[in-house]
Amino acid sequence: MSQAGQKPGTPQAVSRRRFLTLAGIGALGLVAAGSGLKLLGGAKTRAEEAHTGAGERVRQWTAIFDLRSCDGCQSQNTAPKCAQSCILGRFVPEPMEWLEVYEHNIAGGGSQFVPTLCMQCQNPPCVNVCPVGATWQTPEGVVLIDQTRCIGCRFCMAACPYERRFFLWGDPPRPPETALVHYSPLHQIGAPKGTVMKCDFCTEILSAGRLPYCAEACPNHAFYFGDLEEDLATNGDKVVKLSQFVAENQAYHLKAELGTKPRVFYIPGHGEAVGRSPFKKGRLSVEWPWNKEGVKTWKRSGR
Amino acid sequence: MEALRPVDGFRQRLEERAFAPLIKTGRGFYLLVAALLLVVGWGVFAYSTQLREGLIVTGMRDRISWGLYIAMFVFFIGISMAGTLISAILRIAKAEWRMPITRMAEFITVVALLVAPAMISLDLGQPLRMANLFIFGRWQSPLIWDVFGLTTYLVASAIYLYLALIPDLGICRDRLSAAVHPLKRWFFRLFAVEWHGTPGQHHSLARALGVVMIVIIPVAVSMHTVTSWIFAMTLREPWDSTMFGAYFVAGALYSGVGVLIILMAVIRKAFHLEEYVTTGHFMKLGYMLAAFALIVMFFNVSEYVTAGFKLRGESEMHLAQVFIGALAPYYWFYALAGMVLPVLLIAVPFTRNMWGILLAAVLANVGMWIERYLIVVGGLRVPLNPYEPANYFPSWVEWSLMAAAFALFTLLIALALKLVPAVAVWEMVEHHEAKHVTETVSESTPVAEALDGGRLPGAPLRMRPAAGPADGGQK
Numbered sequence: 045m046s047q048a049g050q051k052p053g054t055p056q057a058v059s060r061r062r063f064l065t066l067a068g069i070g071a072l073g074l075v076a077a078g079s080g081l082k083l084l085g086g087a088k089t090r091a092e093e094a095h096t097g098a099g100e101r102v103r104q105w106t107a108i109f110d111l112r113s114c115d116g117c118q119s120q121n122t123a124p125k126c127a128q129s130c131i132l133g134r135f136v137p138e139p140m141e142w143l144e145v146y147e148h149n150i151a152g153g154g155s156q157f158v159p160t161l162c163m164q165c166q167n168p169p170c171v172n173v174c175p176v177g178a179t180w181q182t183p184e185g186v187v188l189i190d191q192t193r194c195i196g197c198r199f200c201m202a203a204c205p206y207e208r209r210f211f212l213w214g215d216p217p218r219p220p221e222t223a224l225v226h227y228s229p230l231h232q233i234g235a236p237k238g239t240v241m242k243c244d245f246c247t248e249i250l251s252a253g254r255l256p257y258c259a260e261a262c263p264n265h266a267f268y269f270g271d272l273e274e275d276l277a278t279n280g281d282k283v284v285k286l287s288q289f290v291a292e293n294q295a296y297h298l299k300a301e302l303g304t305k306p307r308v309f310y311i312p313g314h315g316e317a318v319g320r321s322p323f324k325k326g327r328l329s330v331e332w333p334w335n336k337e338g339v340k341t342w343k344r345s346g347r
Numbered sequence: 348m349e350a351l352r353p354v355d356g357f358r359q360r361l362e363e364r365a366f367a368p369l370i371k372t373g374r375g376f377y378l379l380v381a382a383l384l385l386v387v388g389w390g391v392f393a394y395s396t397q398l399r400e401g402l403i404v405t406g407m408r409d410r411i412s413w414g415l416y417i418a419m420f421v422f423f424i425g426i427s428m429a430g431t432l433i434s435a436i437l438r439i440a441k442a443e444w445r446m447p448i449t450r451m452a453e454f455i456t457v458v459a460l461l462v463a464p465a466m467i468s469l470d471l472g473q474p475l476r477m478a479n480l481f482i483f484g485r486w487q488s489p490l491i492w493d494v495f496g497l498t499t500y501l502v503a504s505a506i507y508l509y510l511a512l513i514p515d516l517g518i519c520r521d522r523l524s525a526a527v528h529p530l531k532r533w534f535f536r537l538f539a540v541e542w543h544g545t546p547g548q549h550h551s552l553a554r555a556l557g558v559v560m561i562v563i564i565p566v567a568v569s570m571h572t573v574t575s576w577i578f579a580m581t582l583r584e585p586w587d588s589t590m591f592g593a594y595f596v597a598g599a600l601y602s603g604v605g606v607l608i609i610l611m612a613v614i615r616k617a618f619h620l621e622e623y624v625t626t627g628h629f630m631k632l633g634y635m636l637a638a639f640a641l642i643v644m645f646f647n648v649s650e651y652v653t654a655g656f657k658l659r660g661e662s663e664m665h666l667a668q669v670f671i672g673a674l675a676p677y678y679w680f681y682a683l684a685g686m687v688l689p690v691l692l693i694a695v696p697f698t699r700n701m702w703g704i705l706l707a708a709v710l711a712n713v714g715m716w717i718e719r720y721l722i723v724v725g726g727l728r729v730p731l732n733p734y735e736p737a738n739y740f741p742s743w744v745e746w747s748l749m750a751a752a753f754a755l756f757t758l759l760i761a762l763a764l765k766l767v768p769a770v771a772v773w774e775m776v777e778h779h780e781a782k783h784v785t786e787t788v789s790e791s792t793p794v795a796e797a798l799d800g801g802r803l804p805g806a807p808l809r810m811r812p813a814a815g816p817a818d819g820g821q822k
Contacts (some may be wrong), residue, residue, distance in 0.1 A: 175490035196472020214403030237401040238472025
């Protein structure tokens, strides 16, 4: 019965080594099988679905905001039309502003308006931290979210240095005109509560050759959308050579020092091209029209 | 079987004391369990509200998107350090005074590691998709590192706890069969895995324990480190720190020892283990607590001085909110009552006694809980865009679930104490006998019979050690 008398014999050692080898091979096989399944399954079809470029050319979607022409819609006496149009066109639930016009202080005591949307980083912190691959980068350089996979851990929200990710804390209001729409990561309509949403660069609309809601709504044509690959961008009024336009106007990235490599450029300014004084402060707030009775929304910050 | 045994009745007294809770259950215990179940039940109700309505019922919003749940997760991960520290490190160091408290420490570890992932599941917006972590898990994500770390640590500490339990289960099976419920008898027989204390079995057990105690230390350190990396891997100024891993390990040691002191005091009183868990134990753990407090203080000062000297980026706002702003009351309570006061309580001879050390341990844990909260909420409260900082206050659902988590933690420990002895009987007996062998006596009467009979044969009714050396370290 006692095992103490047994010498540390060789048969046992060999069998242990064999066991470990077999276990190692088995574990490797499981990992390989898992990866294979993953490649064959969801990820591939989802990437195909998100790949909206026509033909062989893979678009590299880019945006340029000409802050010289942005006065926060002070001259229009409305809430920023870009942000408002985004909410209306994309059925953005209250209180999210996928595109929010922030008023930054500038040297000398004045202010500038900076429309801030998802930067479509090429080194996206949100994608890097997602534990389940629910947010990913398309071949066109756009970061999307699969709300059928998202577990709602909100790690991406903690990771995003631009605070451009929003959580569905409750059931989002669903406008009646979206009733027949099937969910897709490209438009995010039908995303369930407990998942994360954000600006998706209106990739569907860009691929169809039109400008996104924000750019289309801007009365001052301050928004350019374009394709790095073709090196062209347009604001709906004129077409510019993207690289030249960016270089000649000292365009910059928000928080470039973080190394996130955004796809959104800003041309410095405070609305001078449309006659705004940097000392004229303040802008109006956007509204969410589909606050039906009985639909619970939530306030922006905690109590 | 004849063996050399001392005649001071150490073994009988210990077995009587250690096995008494397994045999007899007082009304107090049922009341405790009922109260804890009530709190857990209230938590279940609160959680059902959250499942139905979504996380909208919490105080969290887009700007401060993690709150109490994540702070609780980090807190429970922290106190899970207790078992590793006391059992593994002291076992390696051959510190013999550890024996009466190793099992309690290991309980804390395993139970804290069971409660911690529950905190994560409370925080998920889509808890039913938790399996996605395993189906679609990306090893590149720090959260998956935590999943790996936590499961490995849980399995390792469960094995560690169980290995050291086997001989005691064997003793329970041999001695308590007559006195306990058949289900418990079956439990002892099954999990004692035919332990009969043969030299071969002792040899195997010692080897297994030796391997696990070595393995579990790096596992524990990496577990606490990857937990800190959930924060340190983001681009937020208050979390963007290379020392976060070490900081979390130190904080875990601090709160882990604190919880062990609290549990030790409770079990000592409830199970009348004064002979074995002595003032000496409180002193030794008190000194460790003070040492860890100083290490945590060191990290705290390093963190704020290096950030405050440069005031880069959002540091200024963060330090202002911590030192003089919205979070200042929490911070100063943590710093003064949670770190300085415990050290003073242990350093000053007048308060350096069991009650002083117990108070220090309670303060340390309140302080560390606040510190976790400050790390999570303070880090997220710093605006990354130009707007007024948001505020976060937990809702009734979050408070309820926090209470339920603590209740569940206590409940699991209380139930475990009814299933297995609170102290490592076999280890203490072996150690004592190796030290005090005097004379040959025969195997003692089964304890259960003795208890039924009201007194142990050959032992005095009041079982106080006459003048014999207690195996507790009180010198």
